Amino acid sequence: MDVVLPCLDEAAALPGVLAALPLGYRALVVDNGSCDGSAEVAAGLGATVVAEAHRGYGAAVHAGLEAAENEIVCFADCDGSLDLAVLPRLVGQVRSGVDLAVGRRVPTRPGAWPWHARAGNALIAALLRRGGVPVHDIAPVRAVRRADLLRLDVTDRAFGYPLELLRKAGQAGWRIVETDVAYRPRAAGTRSKVSGSVRGTLRATRDMARVLR
Numbered sequence: 001m002d003v004v005l006p007c008l009d010e011a012a013a014l015p016g017v018l019a020a021l022p023l024g025y026r027a028l029v030v031d032n033g034s035c036d037g038s039a040e041v042a043a044g045l046g047a048t049v050v051a052e053a054h055r056g057y058g059a060a061v062h063a064g065l066e067a068a069e070n071e072i073v074c075f076a077d078c079d080g081s082l083d084l085a086v087l088p089r090l091v092g093q094v095r096s097g098v099d100l101a102v103g104r105r106v107p108t109r110p111g112a113w114p115w116h117a118r119a120g121n122a123l124i125a126a127l128l129r130r131g132g133v134p135v136h137d138i139a140p141v142r143a144v145r146r147a148d149l150l151r152l153d154v155t156d157r158a159f160g161y162p163l164e165l166l167r168k169a170g171q172a173g174w175r176i177v178e179t180d181v182a183y184r185p186r187a188a189g190t191r192s193k194v195s196g197s198v199r200g201t202l203r204a205t206r207d208m209a210r211v212l213r
Helices: 012-021 038-044 057-067 082-093 115-130 146-150 161-171 199-209
Strands: 002-007 026-031 050-051 070-077 101-106 141-145 176-183
Touching: 002 038, 002 057, 012 026, 012 038, 026 038, 026 057, 038 050, 050 057, 057 070, 057 146, 057 161, 070 082, 070 146, 082 101, 082 141, 082 176, 101 161, 115 161, 141 146, 146 161, 161 176
Parallel strands: 002 026, 002 070, 026 050, 101 176
Antiparallel strands: 070 141, 101 141
16 A cells, blocks of 8 residues: 655654554655655665655645555655554545545644644634535545546645645545544654744645635
8 A cells, every 4th residue: 555655854753654654555755855864764764755846745745646556545744743553444444435534633642733733724624614525624644546536636736735635525526534543743853844833834724725715
């Protein structure tokens, strides 16, 4: 099973993330222009490294999707915050007929999810539900059939990618199922491009909300 891991300066997180992958799950680390040797660390740990020069979360995700070879593909953040033991459950849901299986973050301790990031996420999720998409999070980890996702034609190449994915999946009548996933502080030595600051969260929330208009 292929797991696409968009990566930008996550060298400190990679050893833990790759070690946490369930048996039989192949890491596709999409290096999005890291300056900390992330690509070399990933390759040294046995991951398949895909280079994507165009900066942006969506660009990295799409590059990984194109490089994937399995019928069902998983996607997850590469910062060490997610319990990747949930992946087989998500894959099982897709195999049983779900079109898109996504994770819903459940913080393992206070401070794991900064208040500003959690508030921005709640706003975006509420907008999605108002549009008929039954989620409470913006799918930081997910499983889907590769061919279906390619046909969905998600075009955003920045932070709006997961929102466009969920919106288009809802419009297409996909069956979407949300599963709780443990969410802990990201790996030491890494910094979130979104939740690492109030300003970053506000910018990302603005960009994501624009996708839903």
